[in-house]
Amino acid sequence: MDLSTVQIPVERVAHSKRSEVDFNHLPFGKVVTDHMFICTFRDGSWQDPRVVPYQPISLDPSAKVFHYGQTIFEGMKAYKDTEGKVWLFRPEDNQRRLNISAKRLAIPEVPKEIFMEGLKTLLKTDQDWIPTAPGSSLYIRPFVFASGKGFHASPADEYTFIIACSPSGPYFSGKVSVRIEETYSRAADGGVGFAKAGGNYAGQFYPTQLAMADGFQQVVWTDDHHHEFIEEAGAMNIFVRIGNTLLTSPTSDRILDGVTRKSILQLAEDEGIPTEVRKIRVRELVEASQNGTLKELFGAGTAAVVSPISSFGYQGKRYELPDLENSYASQFRKRITDIQYNRAKDPFGWRFPVE
Amino acid sequence: MDLSTVQIPVERVAHSKRSEVDFNHLPFGKVVTDHMFICTFRDGSWQDPRVVPYQPISLDPSAKVFHYGQTIFEGMKAYKDTEGKVWLFRPEDNQRRLNISAKRLAIPEVPKEIFMEGLKTLLKTDQDWIPTAPGSSLYIRPFVFASGKGFHASPADEYTFIIACSPSGPYFSGKVSVRIEETYSRAADGGVGFAKAGGNYAGQFYPTQLAMADGFQQVVWTDDHHHEFIEEAGAMNIFVRIGNTLLTSPTSDRILDGVTRKSILQLAEDEGIPTEVRKIRVRELVEASQNGTLKELFGAGTAAVVSPISSFGYQGKRYELPDLENSYASQFRKRITDIQYNRAKDPFGWRFPVE
Structure with missing residues (x-):
């Protein structure tokens, strides 16, 4: 396949399901659009990229994704501005x-041309599905999984790359309260924590259920050695504001290099907010809470955008965060969404037109 | 469903594929039998257990297994003795x-009755597929995966439990050489290393590819803190013989509690072999190799049975193991397979008749 001239054929649905959807009350990630992009890796190359009606996937029971969790994904969003123009946010980073x-x-890399042309063709096909109600957007889920067969614990010989889209409302409903984890861990040094690998998420579900049973919505993961440093929250990176200083953990082979995270760091620099990217001790958070210098805690991610955290739990105690006017979180949220929805200038070149 | 009287309906294939298979030259895990067992968790309970023709699975692209790696499995084998009787090995442990x-x-547990009755019904249906050539057996793969839909990173509301079978030859062909890992890691403290979770395997593929490029077949994983202690090999637990003492690492939340591993420990006790279950330093292995006391290194697992290791690599050096007559590995392999194939007495009650 000549990648410089990749053309994506489109097979359209006979009847759109769009009229069945209430675009003013969208859940997160449950409604899907009419079409999806699909491409297959076989005989050593990515083949047959196309947009087709959204449809079930048929797989052999020995497909390696079922057994060895060989699957990765990305999370992105498309936004429609008031003139009906469609935008992505830093898609090449995804x-x-x-x-x-x-x-x-050990999954074959997807050529940039296939990813970008597939994405654009799909978005143009399903552009009427991009919601415009406040706080809503089209959540985009590119994912690659091992569709090749066999029970031997080794990489597959066939992979499937799909992009699906879901018109979505906010990821969190209501206030977000987090528990700082003291028992379970998300990632190992030298492991896959920095990757958006399926297995990273499955391993978080049980500890998150335990936290939810105690009234929290998310877990803030800590290092697996001594649970001494905060890392990330699985669905989002974590930012801390102590006094007027913004802190976040450095990325590593345990922590995802979030697109929203790095955008916030750049906005903070742009606005002259003192910032420290360094390991953050749980102890430091607790002490700052106790002496009144802990002003904010918030999560940042594509799905969660910027989500203020109202309290955190640690060693059986709950620490409340103050309810600030004009918080960093609200400032960053406004600046990022204004760029995403084309309501403000984009000095960093983050907005990407779909045309 | 009344579990005490669970009945598994069987839908048979119209035409068996069995005559197409060369049972004297079986690969590992590539050939599948005519049927599979399937059962679905939905609306809060496991439902509709049945044996059906082996067939593709149809899933929504948003099925959570594709995104969050929420999948687990087991590895088992069925053996046929010279009189045609079918046996399992410690199936209740699996x-x-x-x-x-x-x-x-965070996957709903499978009731024992469904697991055992489903397994037995499937094995009776496909008993003609159990190979009898030396070194071959019917590899059995029970697995459970998240078939429920949605892009929200949370547990699914539907799961599928399948048992599939593959008449198989040996897992390894030829000598096994391992590299002791110094960079990558398999598991975190507080993680999912002790579980047969899909994600544990996907994360091993890339480091294993790197090791294979350097002439090794498997990686021996070490702790993620300092790569100081040997843990397990992903597809098998690891045993070391120094002098006449047998050593293996203790199970933990990082190391799988292998059925073959614990069977070997019991056989060793039975035979009066001095055994130490304790953390093993890589340094100790290297020193024992250098001073000539390192006699054996072998892997143990359902697929690999007991696999002698001929050399190990560490810090760019390769350490050869001696080629012993009457090694522990060969003794254990013989004792275990003699019990499995009903060629010897079974003092421990490990053999389980399928009838």
């Missing part, structure tokens, strides 16, 4: 990161 | 362990 994940999971 | 994995991965 494309690059998908291939960083692919390499670590 | 059933128990599947549910230990299930709990950690």
